[in-house]
Each structure stands twice: as C-alpha cells, then as structure tokens.
Amino acid sequence: MEKGFEIKDDVNIVGFTCSYCAFKASEMAGSLRLKYPEGVKVIQVPCSSRVDPAFVIKAIFEGADGVFVAGCHPGDCHFIKGNYFTRRRIYALKEMFEAFSMKGRLKLFWISAAEARKFVEKVTEMYNHLKEGKK
C-alpha cells in the first residue's frame, strides 16, 4: 500500500426517515438508550415518498457507503398510500444499484413508530454488512 494512504474503515449510512413512523422510532431508540453505530445518520422527511431518487444518488456521490429509506408499513401510511409509491420507486432504483454492483447499499425498511428495536436492529445489520464488505 502506498505510504500515507489510509483506508478509513468507518462506514457512513444516510437514512431517510418518515416523520410519522421511522423518525419517531429513531427518537424512541434514543430515548430508550439503544445503541447503534455512529456512522448511521438520519434525515427527517414528511413521508418516505418525499425521497427523490436523486437524493439517494446524491448521498452515494457524497461518499455514503449505504442509504436506507424507512417508511410506515404498507397500508399504514399517514398520507394513505405514499409508501406504495416509495416501494415502487426504491425497487426500481435497487435494480439500477444492482446493475452497478452496488447491491446491498440501498435498503428499504418498514418501521412503525413503535418499532425502535427493529430500527436499531435493521441499521446495525446494514452497517455490519457494509463494514464486512469494506474490509
């Protein structure tokens, strides 16, 4: 390896979380003092359907190792059917990620406001997975 060249082993994950569920779950995870890696950072959006594919790509361009979009469970959307649009859009985007051999760097989670533990499990799992891949 070249001198002075250092591979950073920290993993950066950006998450887009819906105000009504996943963001609330992340708040609750904090209140419950559940621990998850520092590399995971969340952005609050009013609904998961607000997430433009451009945001995901922007995050990858800026150096994120992974991006996740977290919304309410299908059928539970505060905006009635926003998350169905999210599902469709993220699936299409996943196909594209796969074509660029970036499978696993984009995830879609369904996390209700009560599922703080699930939030922590999912993000930690994603983090560990990406970290393994980076080694």
Place this chain on the structure above:
Amino acid sequence: MKTGIFICHCGHNIKHTVDVKELSEYFKEIPNVYVATDYAFVCSEPGQEIIKESIEKFELDRVIIASCTPSLHGELFKDLLKKSGLNPFLLRRVSIREHCSWTGDDLKKNTEKAKKLILAGLFSVVHNLPFEEKVVEVDKSALVIGGGISGLSAACFLSKMGIRVYLIEKEKELGGHVKRLNNVWPYEKTGKEIVESLVSELVKADNVQIYTGARLELLEGYFGNYNVKITADGEREMNFKVGGVIVATGFEPFDPYLKPELGYGRDRRIVTTLEIEEKLNEVVLPEKPRVAILHCVGSRDETLGKSYCSRICCINALKVARMIKEGYENAYIECFYMDVRAHPKGGEEFYEETQVKGVFFTRGNVAEVVPLSRCVLIRGEDTLLGEVFEKEFDLVVLSIGMSSQSENKRLSQLLKVSLDKDGFFMEAHIKLRPFDTAVKGIFIAGCCSGPKDVEESINHGKASALKLFGMLNKGYAYVEPFVADVTEKRCSGCRMCESVCVANAIKYDARKRVVKVEEAQCMGCGLCNATCPSSAVTLLGYSDMILMDEISGLLARL
C-alpha cells in the same frame, strides 16, 4: 446571512458523551456563524435569555438549536424566536440527544457525529424561508365516536361547554358495556343508573345530535375543519362538519370460545363474569353451591397473543365472588389466579375483605374444564404447591378480559391514527400525552387505548374532552405552511403530479397548461415534489435544496 448556533448540554444527557465545548469552538470558526455557544439547559429561562440577547445583539437571521429531538419543545422555541422579533421558520432544530448522545458511548465518535449533524443543519438552514403561519377558523363542534361510558362523559362535558356534539354509536342504544353491569364497584350503583343520568343530560341538551346504529364512513380534512360522512340506522347517509374528534370505541369482551379447553358454550354451568352479573337470579344453584372463578381468561396469555393485563377482571372476579356469597351464605367459592391485581383505590382492601368472608384463593393454572352430569370438573396445577389437582364444582365463572374492538382497524385507517400491537389506539405519548393521538385534533378516550375501569374511563373521557375544548375554544388554529408550491415557469404541464396526488390537491389549469396547488387540501407529503421530472413542484420546508444540502452536511469530510 448571520447564523447563531446554540448547543445544549441538557444537564449531563448530552455533555456526558459529546464534547460540547469542542463543538462550540469548532463552529465559531465557520464564516457566517456569528455566535456559537453552549449552555447547560437551553430550554430554561436563562438559556432562552441567551438566545434572545444574541439574536438582538448580532441581528441574527438564522438560528440553530442543537438539543433534544425537534418534537420536544417545538412551540417553546418558536415562541422564543417570535419574542425576539425573528420569524419562527428561520429556526432549525438539530437533535444531538436522541440521535447522538444517547445512542453511542464513545465521546470522540459522538462529537464527530454531532459536528456533522449540526453542519447539516447549518447547510440547510440557509434555505429556510420566513413563512407566515396560516390561521384557519375552527368549527366549534366535535364528533364523538362511541356512546359508551367514556364517550358519554366526553359528550356531556363538551355539550356543557357549548360545543356542538355529534355522538355516533354503532349499537341500537347508548351505554355500552357499563349499562349491562349490575354493580359498578365501588359506587354500589347499577351501570344503568350511571349511564342513564348521562344520557338524560345529553337528550335534554339542544346542541347534541345522537345517531345510533351509525357507522363512520369518511373523515377528511384537518383540525378545525373535518368533513364527516356517516350512515345511521343502516341506510340514512349524513354529512356534517366538525372541528375535532374523540374516539371512544371501547373494547370487546374477550371471546371465551377462543379457549376451547375451558368448555365455554358446552354447558350452562360455565359462564362469564359479564353474564353472571347480568343474570345471577336466573342461575339455579344448589343450597350449598361450589363455585370456581377463573382469573385471567384472555389476559396475560402469550398463546393468544394477549400479553397485557386487562386490569378490571380481578376486581370483577372479586365482585362476583362477593355477590354469590351474599346470595348463598354457605357457598364454597374458590378463585384460581395468577396474581390478584386489585389495583384501583380501595381494591386491596376489597380483596382482603373478600378473603376474610371465606372466599378461597388458589394460585394455579387451570388446564381443563370438563362438564359432567353431576358436577363440573376442573383439572389444573397448583403453582404454589407444585401439585396437580382435580376438583368438582357446580358453577364455573370465567373472568374474561378485554380485547380491542375489531372495528378499530378500519377506523384507524379512516382517521389515520395508528394502533398498537394489540389493536388498541396508540397515544401520542404514553405518559406526557395520554389523551392525544399523533393527529392534531383527534383524541382518544376510554378503553379504546387499552383496558381501563369505569372510573378511569370516565376521567379519560372528560380529560380528552377538556383538551379538545381547549383547542376548539380558541376559535382558530395555526396550520403549518409546509405545502407544495408550483413554479409555473418550470412546469411543463405533464400532469404526473396530479395523477399521484392522494389528496387531490393538484389541479390542472388547461388555459395556462400548468398545474396549481389547492393549499387547503394539500397534506404536505412531498410525493409530487419527488415525482416532478422538471423540479417545478417544491414542498415548502422540505425543498430539494434543503434536503440536498443536508445530505452534503451529514457526509462532510472533516
């Protein structure tokens, strides 16, 4: 642009795992940041004073408060900005407690994370615009769903305060389950008396509309202006407008058929607490009856997926034991319990008294109830002695718990309020906001949010009514101005946003060949913004620029 950054220690909560001094030193060096400071409690009076003084001294036009999560203290800091002469939408809250200091233990890593979080706030706050909060008129009326004890209490309170009330009940008559109770402990009154006193008040009032046999079909709008559609008496369709909603759908008694091993329905000598209370006189018992009372039927039972305690059934069981003892002095009564949770005021004393009166308590799991011709046989295990038993009785009473209303699922979708894992309505916060739901203007009362006794249900109903009254009485409400906005110059008139909009808030102007947004209808989800191929639609408050710069901030290489 002059930005001020205020970092809260939150006592030890943030300071403990985030180096706040380093943060404030770091942000002081950044151009356009006129003040970066940290303080023990930013939300306290002196903390607020520091912010106010800084805004005035440096003429700040953007403020970042890095503290707890934005859902807490929202109004407090908004008001603070208003008092300081700054538009409240120029404030940006960064959560470095729930999303940083509490989720990791490493001081160095946490400080780095907090830095990036605040940086993201700093990058995006630039795009915040000084919106005006919109004021809408509030219709001083309320919809109460459910005519049980808590719904009635809420309706009575609201009607007395001069709010127009629409009370809908799915059954043919008001009163719910309480009406069936023979003795409402500890009042020593029949349920009918309690219910009828409330109903007569409602019937007399001239501002109450009661619909029985009714069903909610549609609820749309927002706090202050909900449009409601119901069907009453099976067919009649009705439309009206209300300001707020109180959900008081109550509970369903646990269906004992779900536990077939207890033999309910196979023999007349196996009854539920509700049934025996209604018709003790009709049950024929020998002179010296042997009665078994089984606690926790349909509560604290993992196999049924009901791990919660129904709270009322222990007292109910004790009440039934006492009732039988009063009628048959020589009765042999044995209760099979897990724990006796006589939680209401005076409950423990009632339990003691019941024991003194000669009711036996056996801690045990009943495995099987077998009706025979001469007796009803109970097989089970005494968990204190660790022995298996087989006993004969003349009557078996199942103390059934509460299950959530099956209708709740449909209602939760209509009202857009979430349910918990047991199918009960979820409170906005279990301790701090137990009457509110996550939706502004929709409150919950009584057993629809979890098992409660009669007293609690009445209190819960009144409290929700009081909270709703407080909001309605103002006569106006602020609406968040975070709606979609169209830049006509960029709009190509492809109408893709129109086709995806769930709220039907986007209308096509055929003459100009552009779309426009009906602000009052827009729910602010941002789907149109993400859909628009030419970036003509922007969700105010969550614009592309705000979110893009937030991403850059979070991923900045420091």
